[in-house]
Each structure stands twice: as C-alpha cells, then as structure tokens.
Amino acid sequence: MQRNLTKGPITVNLLFFALPLMFGNLLQQLYNVADTWVVGRYLGADALAAVGSSYTLMTFLTSILLGLCMGSGAAISMLYGSGEKKKMRQSIFMAFCLIGAIALVINILVYLGMDGILWILRVPASIKGLMKDYLWVIFLGILATFLYNYFANLLRAIGNSMVPLLFLAVSSVLNIILDLLFVLKFHWGVGGAAGATVFSQYVSGIGICIYAYAKVKDIRIAKQDMKWRKENLSLILNLSVMTSLQQSIMNFGILMVQGLVNSFGTVIMAAFAAAVKIDSFAYMPVQDFGNAFSTYVAQNYGANEKKRIKDGIKSAVIMSMVFCVFVSLLVSIFAKPLMQIFIDSGETQIIAVGVHYLRIEGACYVVLVVWILQGGEPAIDVCDLDDCFAWHTSSAGLCIVSDSGDWGYWDLDGGADWVVFGGCDRNLLLFSEILI
Numbered sequence: 001m002q003r004n005l006t007k008g009p010i011t012v013n014l015l016f017f018a019l020p021l022m023f024g025n026l027l028q029q030l031y032n033v034a035d036t037w038v039v040g041r042y043l044g045a046d047a048l049a050a051v052g053s054s055y056t057l058m059t060f061l062t063s064i065l066l067g068l069c070m071g072s073g074a075a076i077s078m079l080y081g082s083g084e085k086k087k088m089r090q091s092i093f094m095a096f097c098l099i100g101a102i103a104l105v106i107n108i109l110v111y112l113g114m115d116g117i118l119w120i121l122r123v124p125a126s127i128k129g130l131m132k133d134y135l136w137v138i139f140l141g142i143l144a145t146f147l148y149n150y151f152a153n154l155l156r157a158i159g160n161s162m163v164p165l166l167f168l169a170v171s172s173v174l175n176i177i178l179d180l181l182f183v184l185k186f187h188w189g190v191g192g193a194a195g196a197t198v199f200s201q202y203v204s205g206i207g208i209c210i211y212a213y214a215k216v217k218d219i220r221i222a223k224q225d226m227k228w229r230k231e232n233l234s235l236i237l238n239l240s241v242m243t244s245l246q247q248s249i250m251n252f253g254i255l256m257v258q259g260l261v262n263s264f265g266t267v268i269m270a271a272f273a274a275a276v277k278i279d280s281f282a283y284m285p286v287q288d289f290g291n292a293f294s295t296y297v298a299q300n301y302g303a304n305e306k307k308r309i310k311d312g313i314k315s316a317v318i319m320s321m322v323f324c325v326f327v328s329l330l331v332s333i334f335a336k337p338l339m340q341i342f343i344d345s346g347e348t349q350i351i352a353v354g355v356h357y358l359r360i361e362g363a364c365y366v367v368l369v370v371w372i373l374q375g376g377e378p379a380i381d382v383c384d385l386d387d388c389f390a391w392h393t394s395s396a397g398l399c400i401v402s403d404s405g406d407w408g409y410w411d412l413d414g415g416a417d418w419v420v421f422g423g424c425d426r427n428l429l430l431f432s433e434i435l436i
Contacts, residue, residue, distance in 0.1 A: 010308065010311055010312050010315050011315050011319065014289075014293065014312065014315065014316060014319070015319075018288060018289045018293075020161055020165060021288040021289075022284070022285045022288045022289070023165065024164070024165050024168060025284055025288055026281070026284070027165070027168045027169055027172045028168065029277075029280060029281060029284065030172045030175070030176070033277050033281075034172075034175050034176045034179045034196075034197075035051055035055075035179060035193040035194070035196075035197060036048065036051060036052065036055070036273060036274065036277050036342055037341065037342055038179045038180060038183050038184075038193055039051045039183070039190060039193050040270070040273075040274060040342040040343055040344075041342070041343075041344065042183060042184060043183065043189060043190065045266055045267065045270040045343075045347060045350060046126060046127050046130060046266050046270075047127075047130055047189070047190050048269075048270045048273050048274065048342070048343075049124075049127050049266040049269035049270045049273060050127045050130035050131040050133075050134055050190055051134055051190060051193065051273065052269060052270065052272060052273020052274070052276070053121060053123060053127075053131055053258055053261075053262060053269060053273070054131055054134050054135050054138060055273065055276075056251075056254055056255050056258040056276075057117065057121070057135070057255060057258075058138060059251050059254070059255075060248060060251040060252055060254070060255045061106055061110065061142065062142070062145050062149075063244075063247040063248040063251045064102075064106070064244055064247070064248045065099065065102070065103055065106070065142070065145060065146050065149060066145075066149050066244075066247050067240070067243040067244030067245065067246060067247030067248060068098075068099045068102065068240045068241075068243070068244045069099060069146070069149040069150045069152075069153045070149075070153055070240075070243045070247070071236070071239040071240030071241070071242065071243035071244060072091070072095035072099065072150070072153065072154075072236050072239070072240050073153030073154060073156060073157040074157070074239045074243070075091060075095070075235045075236050075238075075239045075240070076088055076091055076092060076095070076154060076157040076158075077156075077157035077158070078235075079091060079235075080157060080158050080218070085218065086225070087229075087232060088218075088219075089219065089220075089221055089222070089225040090225050090226075090227055090229055090232050091232045091235065091236060092154065092219055092221060092225075093221050093225055093226050093227075094228055094229070094232055094233060094236060095150070095236050095240075096150060098233075098236070099146060099150060099240075100143075100146060100150075103142055103143055103145075103146035104143070106142060107139060107142045107143060110135075110139050110142075111136075111139060114132065114135060114136075118131065118132070120259060121255075121258055121259045121262055122259045122260075122262040122263045123262050124262065124265060124266060124269075126266060127266055127269070130189075130190050133189065133190050133191045133194075134190040134191065134193070134194045135194075136191075137191050137194035137195050137198060138194040138197060138198060140198050141197060141198035141201040141202070143205075144198065144201035144202040144204070144205040144206075145201060145205070146205075147202075147205030147206065147208070147209050148164075148167070148168075148171075148201065148204045148205040148208055151164075151205075151208045151209050151211075151212045152164035152167075152168075152208060154212060154219060155208070155212060155216070158216070158218060158219065160216075163208065163211060164208060167204045167207050167208045167211075168204060170203070170204065170207075171200040171201065171203050171204035171207075172200070174199075174200045174203060175196055175197055175199075175200035178195075178196030178199060178200060179192075179193055179196040179197075181196070182195055182196050183196075258272075267349055267350055267353065268353055270343070270347075270350050271339075271343075271350045271351070271353035271354040271357065272353075272354075272357065273342075274339055274341075274342035274343055274350075274354050275339065275353075275354040275357045275358050275361075277342065278331065278338050278339070278341075278358060279331075279357075279358065279361050282327045282330075282331050282361075282362075282365060283327075283365065283368050285323065286320050286323055286324060286327075286365075286368045286369070287368070289316070289319070289320060289323075290320075293312070293316045300312065317369060320368070320369045321366065321369055324365045324366045324368050324369060325365075325366065327362075327365050328362045328363065328365040328366060329362075331358050331359075331361070331362035331365070332358070332359050332362040332363065335354070335355040335358040335359050335362070336351060336355050338358065339351045339354040339355055339358070
C-alpha cells in the first residue's frame with residue numbers, strides 16, 4: 001500500500017508508514033535470534049559465544065550488500081516513476097550483475113581468509129573450532145541474502161512492500177522450526193543452527209526471485225535489456241555506494257569492538273552475544289521510525305510543505321522520546337528476565353555481566369532520538385555514523401590501554417552514546433536551514 005505523506009494527519013501517517021518497516025526488520029532479526037536462543041539454551045556458553053561472535057561478522061558483511069541493494073532500488077524507483085521502462089530494465093540487469101558479483105567475491109574472500117578473520121577478532125582457542133563450524137555453513141547463505149534483498153528492494157521500488165514481507169515471514173517461521181529440528185532432534189550442533197538459517201534464506205531468496213520474474217511484467221528482463229550503459233551505471237553507483245557506507249560503517253565499528261569482547265573470554269562473549277540481541281530489539285524500532293521520517297521529510301520538502309516538516313519534527317521527536325523512555329525503563333527493570341530468555345538461570349556469571357551491560361545501554365536509549373534528526377540527508381547519516389564509529393572504537397581502545405576490563409568498556413560505551421547525541425545539534429541546524 002502506497003501512502004501520500006504530504007496530506008492527512010501527520011502522526012497517523014507516520015505511524016502507519018513506519019509500522020511495516022519495523023515489522024519487516026523484526027522478522028529479519030528473528031533469523032539470528034532463533035539461533036541464539038536455541039544454541040544458548042541447549043548447547044551451552046561456548047556455543048553461544050561462537051554464534052554471537054559470528055553474528056557481528058555476518059551483520060557487517062550483509063550490511064554491505066543490503067546497502068547496495070537499497071541504493072539500486074532507489075535508482076530503479078526513480079526510473080519507474082519517470083516512466084523510463086527500458087532504461088529501468090537495463091538498470092535492473094546491471095545492478096543484479098554488479099551486486100551479485102560483489103556478493104560472490106565477498107563469499108570467496110571470507111572462505112579464503114577465515115583463519116585470518118578469526119585471528120583479527122581475537123577468538124579464544126576454546127571456541128575457535130565451534131566458530132569455524134558455524135561460519136563454514138552460514139557463509140553459504142551470502143548469495144541467498146543477496147537474492148532476497150535485491151528482489152525485495154526491487155519490488156518495493158515499484159510500490160510492492162507486502163510480498164517481501166510475506167516471504168520473510170515464511171522463512172523466519174521455517175528457520176525457527178528447522179533450528180529446533182536440526183539441533184534438538186538431529187544433534188547437529190552449531191552447524192545445524194547455521195544450516196537452518198541458510199536453508200530458510202534460500203527459500204525466501206529463490207522464492208521472491210521466481211515471484212518477481214513470473215508475476216511482475218514491468219521488471220521482467222528480455223535479451224535486448226542486457227546491455228551496459230555508462231549513464232545507468234553512474235546512477236546506480238551514486239546511490240548504492242553512499243547507501244552501502246551508511247549501512248556498513250557502524251557495523252564495522254561493532255565488528256572491531258567484538259574483537260575486544262573476545263579477548264575477555266567465553267563468559268563475556270556469551271553475555272555480550274545474548275545482551276546485544278536484546279539491545280538490537282530495543283533500538284531497532286526507533287531507527288526504523290527515523291528511516292520512515294526521512295521519507296516523510298523528502299516528500300514534504302519536494303511538495304514545498306515546510307510547515308508540515310516543522311510539525312512533523314515535533315510529532316516525531318515526541319513519539320520517539322516516549323518510546324525511548326518506555327524501552328529504557330523496560331530493559332533496565334527487566335534486564336535479568338530478558339537475559340534468562342537466552343541463558344539458563346544456572347549461568348549466574350553470564351547473566352550478571354549481561355544485566356550490567358543492558359542497564360548501562362538502557363540508560364542511553366534516549367539518545368536514539370538522533371535518528372529522527374537525520375531527515376533523509378545521506379551526508380548527515382554518514383557523519384553521524386562516522387561519529388558513532390569513532391567514539392565506540394575509541395572506547396574499545398581506551399579500555400585496552402587502561403586495562404579496565406569488560407565493565408570498563410560497557411561504561412565507556414554508554415558515555416560514547418551521549419557524546420554522539422551531543423553532536424545532533426548539527427542536524428538541528430541543518431533542519432533549521434531547510435525550514436527558514
């Protein structure tokens with residue numbers, strides 16, 4: 001369903017436009033959360049630490065492809081809106097070949113460099129075997145991730161957001177069922193959990209590919225469309241590279257931090273693996289709401305509705321602030337029960353570390369309002385993410401130099417969130433320039 005954000009009630013429009021984005025990303029999160037829950041509850045702390053460390057690496061790699069797919073989708077959407085169907089089909093072919101080749105190169109490189117990656121991440125010897133078992137299987141899903149995200153963004157580009165959501169819902173449920181079957185029934189360990197995820201990813205990736213080709217004539221490629229045009233390539237690269245940077249730079253910082261966490265041993269790794277999943281569920285809705293608000297600003301700016309932008313900022317900030325305060329209280333108060341979803345109650349040391357992390361992060365959720373202040377300007381997004389990258393990795397560096405341990409990093413990391421929030425005055429200044 002398409003929604004015109006330049007008319008009608010601001011708050012209602014924003015909420016209904018943002019909800020599908022939030023729900024879709026929640027389903028995306030279920031892939032690894034299912035692995036984390038099954039592994040944490042039934043395979044123990046070492047297995048959970050291995051899967052948790054693998055998650056940050058996979059998130060970084062897939063964020064590169066996700067950004068490229070989102071950028072190409074934006075380019076195709078522009079061509080679709082302008083009615084340039086021939087140029088659009090040529091761009092679909094070029095983007096598919098280009099991003100598919102990048103996905104293949106990434107896949108080959110991670111297999112060739114796996115031992116080096118584990119060394120850089122400072123993976124303890126006690127779980128290195130488990131992590132390699134998981135990664136060898138999970139990396140088989142990189143091409144499936146490309147297929148799903150490419151065709152999902154392609155369908156969204158022409159106004160169809162429901163079909164990608166349905167394929168994602170089916171594969172998420174399938175992943176949970178297969179996780180339980182492969183780990184509990186067949187006893188395939190961490191490799192089984194990874195296999196469940198990969199199989200489910202290919203179901204959604206191949207399924208949405210077949211649907212797009214069979215049902216959507218506008219994007220069906222003919223032989224005469226298989227041509228490389230410099231002007232098409234320029235449009236795709238201009239949008240895709242910037243979007244990929246937005247998606248990947250923060251995840252690269254988190255990947256570097258994972259190396260520090262790994263140096264503290266399997267107890268801290270297991271606690272971090274569980275806590276970071278809870279953390280991601282807490283901040284993801286407001287991040288998605290910020291992305292929805294970016295579209296709201298773009299549409300109204302194009303329609304010269306500056307008063308609606310100003311009113312929208314007030315509405316969005318209030319809604320986000322209420323949500324952030326609620327989530328902050330929820331996570332801080334129920335940190336221990338939330339950790340016990342993933343960790344057996346007998347693992348008291350792991351739970352204690354995770355609770356400490358969640359309560360520090362919970363006190364910082366109010367800074368997530370900064371996502372609302374980006375307003376759809378890519379340069380602002382990159383600057384903010386660059387700030388996040390710099391401060392979070394600096395926190396890790398200070399922790400190493402001062403030998404302050406894992407609790408020291410949690411404290412520094414929380415402080416870094418507030419420093420980044422302090423930089424949002426640049427965004428407010430840019431917004432004021434728009435509204436004058």
